[in-house]
Amino acid sequence: MIPEAHDRTGTFSDAAWSDVISAVDRTYSELVAYQEQLEAQNAELDELRRFMASVLSSVSDLLVVVDQEYVIERTGGAIDRVLGPKHLAHPGAMVDDLVVDEMREKLRCVIDQVIASQEAVTLEIDVMTDAGPTPLELSVGPRLDERGRSRGAVLVGRPVGELRSAYSDLEASHAALKEAQGHLVRNEKLASLGRLVAGVAHELNNPISFVYANTHALEKYTSRFETYFEAVQSGADRNALIALREELKLDRTLKNLRGAIDGAKDGAERVRDIVEDLRRLSAEGSGETVSFDLMTTARTAADWVIRGTKTPVKVSFEGGATRLALGNPGHVQQIVMNLVQNAVDVLAEKEDAQIHLLVFEQDDTVLLHVADNGPGVPTEAVPSVFDPFFTTKPVGKGTGLGLSISHKIAEEHGGALILFDTGPEGTCFELTLPAGGAT
Ligand SMILES: Nc1ncnc2c1ncn2[C@@H]1O[C@H](COP(=O)(O)OP(=O)(O)O)[C@@H](O)[C@H]1O
Ligand SMILES: [Mg+2]
Structure with a gap:
């Protein structure tokens, strides 16, 4: 029940006063609490803002946030370094002022498309910088509000030159690595070739020395027969020839002759087989x-x-x-x-x-x-x-x-x-x- 505020004389009763005072007290302490809460939230926001600013300033790409009307809301990252002091981008300016004339329409189209589809698009675009038009690789993504509606776009870009030079550095080190690898593969090939050659050399050595020893013997036998034939030619009598044949051990020589020829043939055949093996090995290497x-x-x-x-x-x-x-x-x-x-x-x-x-x-x-x-x-x-x-x-x-x-x-x-x-x-x-x- 609402206390009766006035008595019959028209003045406030004590009870009414105390109600008013306690209501004021309550409101005041609620205000104080609310104020404290606001301050705490402010401090938090401030901290968050500083944190975001420091993160944005250390991003090596340039950042531009635009609204649906292509107006720049915020910039960050390496934008100042990339554009240079004379071409700084300011919040409130139009984003297409940043790019060369013939690309303005294209940029607007891409922003429209991203806002409509809510899907990021990457394009190469020339921006105006103190050093002249500079190609940027630009990724345009949608900026959504808490209900998932497009509010604008976020543009993240990096000079193509930097990308290209990073890429060509990568290419160069890749090439160097490949070169080193090729070198090592060649070494390994040479090493296995070396092993093969050592094996082949050893293998060939035997039959070749065999052939060589036998040709030596054949040489010796030939000179004996030459001596005999010379004696025949010069008309030596039968007895002298018989004695000479004995002296030169021609009968045994004749037998050995066959053996030496067979041996040399065997050795030569072995060499032929080895060569055949090698030929097959290299032919089989063909895949x-x-x-x-x-x-x-x-x-x-x-x-x-x-x-x-x-x-x-x-x-x-x-x-x-x-x-x-x-x-x-x-x-x-x-x-x-x-x-x-x-x-x-x-x-x-x-x-x-x-x-x-x-x-x-x-x-x-x-x-x-x-x-x-x-x-x-x-x-x-x-x-x-x-x-x-x-x-x-x-x-x-x-x-x-x-x-x-x-x-x-x-x-x-x-x-x-x-x-x-x-x-x-x-x-x-x-x-x-x-x-x-x-x-
Ligand atoms: N039979 C084995 N017994 C012990 N270690 C082996 C054997 N085969 C290969 N390895 C090990 O594997 C390593 C790589 O072998 P490999 O690729 O043929 O290169 P490499 O012979 O040039 O060292 C060798 O260095 C050795 O440590
Ligand atoms: Mg090995």
């Missing part, structure tokens, strides 16, 4: 996919490596007759040579060094295990062995590309190369290839 016997290829590869090394290693093969795989035998031979070479390398100091090659079939694949009884791959190196350029060998000895190239070749064949097992007892790599059909 043709065929069905081939993995066992034979593995054997040839291991033989080439072992012949070129001074490390005494016992190499054994297991896997029966033919195991046909599908691929490029020349490339697969490269993989096996790399694996065997790595095994030989870790066995250099080892007594009773052994390498075991096993070929077997599993489902639609043919597998090759190359196992050694070396010290194993160090635990910390296991995840890296297939990485290009990863090597634990001294400079000049290892390129770290053997396994990564082999891995790539295996994958190109639709197969795989994995580190199957390693430990103090030795290491085993497993090569998987698709099985080949009957040739």
Whole structure:
């Protein structure tokens, strides 16, 4: 009930006064609380504004916020640095004043489009700067209010020159990297070529020295027959000729002659076979996919490596007759040579060094295990062995590309190369290839 404010004499009663005073008090303290709240919010806003300003000023791109009428609301980022003191952009100015005349219409169209579609658009545009028209890569995005309606657009730009120079720096370092990589790949190729040549040289040396020794013998035999024929020519009598034949051991020489010719022929044939092998290897390097016997290829590869090394290693093969795989035998031979070479390398100091090659079939694949009884791959190196350029060998000895190239070749064949097992007892790599059909 509203207290009666006036008594009959027309003055305020005490109760009425105290109600008024307490109402004033309440209103006042509510005002104070409201004022405090406002101040706190103001301080918060101020802090936020300073924070935003410092963030915006350290953005390396230029920022322009415009409304729907293309009027600049705010600027920030590197805008002053990009435009220069004479072309500063001020809030309230039209955004198309920033760009060269012939691009004004285009900019307005893009802003309209972004506001309508609420989707960002990127364009290249020339802005007026103290240094003259400068191309900018400009991304125009929509500025939305809290209800998701377009209120204008935010333009973020960066001089194309900076982008181009950053890009060309990137290109240059990429090219340098590729060059270095190519160099290393060439080194690895030379290293495997070196191994191959060492093997071939060793292999050729035997039959050639054989041929050489036999031609020496043939020379000696020829001069004996010459002496005899001269005696015949000069009319020596029968007895003298018989004695001379005895003296020159012509009967034995004749027998040896045949042997020497056969030996020289054998040696020459061996040389021919080796050359044929090499010819096939290089022809098979041409990229043709065929069905081939993995066992034979593995054997040839291991033989080439072992012949070129001074490390005494016992190499054994297991896997029966033919195991046909599908691929490029020349490339697969490269993989096996790399694996065997790595095994030989870790066995250099080892007594009773052994390498075991096993070929077997599993489902639609043919597998090759190359196992050694070396010290194993160090635990910390296991995840890296297939990485290009990863090597634990001294400079000049290892390129770290053997396994990564082999891995790539295996994958190109639709197969795989994995580190199957390693430990103090030795290491085993497993090569998987698709099985080949009957040739
Ligand atoms: N059979 C193996 N036993 C132990 N470590 C091996 C074996 N094969 C490869 N590795 C390790 O993997 C590394 C990379 O081999 P690879 O790619 O062929 O390069 P590289 O032989 O030039 O070092 C070798 O340096 C070695 O540390
Ligand atoms: Mg290697």
